[in-house]
Amino acid sequence: MKKFIEFLSSLLFPIQCVGCRAADQWLCARCAQTVRLNSFEPVRFRPSGSQLTIKVLVAADYSQPLLQRLLSTYKYRFVVDLGDRLGDLLVDFLKTAKGLPAIDLVAPVPLASRRLRWRSFNQSEILARRVGQAFSWPVDPGLLVRHHYRHPQVGLDAQRRRQNVRHAFRVADPASVRGKRVLLVDDVVTTGSTLTECAAGLWAAGAREVWGLVIAHG
Numbered sequence: 001m002k003k004f005i006e007f008l009s010s011l012l013f014p015i016q017c018v019g020c021r022a023a024d025q026w027l028c029a030r031c032a033q034t035v036r037l038n039s040f041e042p043v044r045f046r047p048s049g050s051q052l053t054i055k056v057l058v059a060a061d062y063s064q065p066l067l068q069r070l071l072s073t074y075k076y077r078f079v080v081d082l083g084d085r086l087g088d089l090l091v092d093f094l095k096t097a098k099g100l101p102a103i104d105l106v107a108p109v110p111l112a113s114r115r116l117r118w119r120s121f122n123q124s125e126i127l128a129r130r131v132g133q134a135f136s137w138p139v140d141p142g143l144l145v146r147h148h149y150r151h152p153q154v155g156l157d158a159q160r161r162r163q164n165v166r167h168a169f170r171v172a173d174p175a176s177v178r179g180k181r182v183l184l185v186d187d188v189v190t191t192g193s194t195l196t197e198c199a200a201g202l203w204a205a206g207a208r209e210v211w212g213l214v215i216a217h218g
């Protein structure tokens with residue numbers, strides 16, 4: 001059945017490079033090389049009412065049309081394979097933009113459960129796994145848990161977004177993060193509200209330091 005669905009989807013959406021339309025891959029090596037990666041300049045976000053800041057590393061500049069196409073294809077077409085290529089961009093970025101201290105634990109930003117079921121995969125988890133694998137950092141996809149379902153962010157202004165996700169995350173097993181330096185992975189950061197609320201959950205559970213890693217600041 002799965003093979004049949006893959007076959008149908010290959011008829012509807014033939015696999016081709018998002019950049020140059022070369023066949024049989026979502027991002028060819030040549031196009032991958034044209035993505036300009038940022039240098040190591042963490043963007044700091046602070047949850048309101050907190051003294052702590054999360055340092056978010058942004059791998060590439062969102063103004064690049066190829067990058068925008070990659071991210072929207074990944075988000076709306078459910079292309080799991082593209083997640084590995086985007087994960088490779090994060091890995092390349094971390095290797096060239098040296099400066100990140102050793103990481104104890106990697107966690108993806110969780111999706112709300114209803115949306116996760118609808119999409120059937122967490123895009124951030126695929127990115128997080130790729131990064132963890134490349135640097136031999138442990139990855140815990142179940143580390144953060146949403147309190148309950150929140151409405152999708154689309155269409156909300158910055159302040160409403162912050163309210164929408166406030167205190168939305170907690171750590172499933174606080175002992176697993178106590179004293180640790182945690183790297184949170186997501187595809188895109190916009191207002192930073194989701195990442196800072198994840199960080200707030202991690203700090204509340206005793207994490208020593210929280211970093212964020214995203215592909216772009218959209």
Ligand SMILES: [Zn+2]
Pocket residue numbers: 017018019020021022027028029030031032
């Ligand atoms: Zn290409």
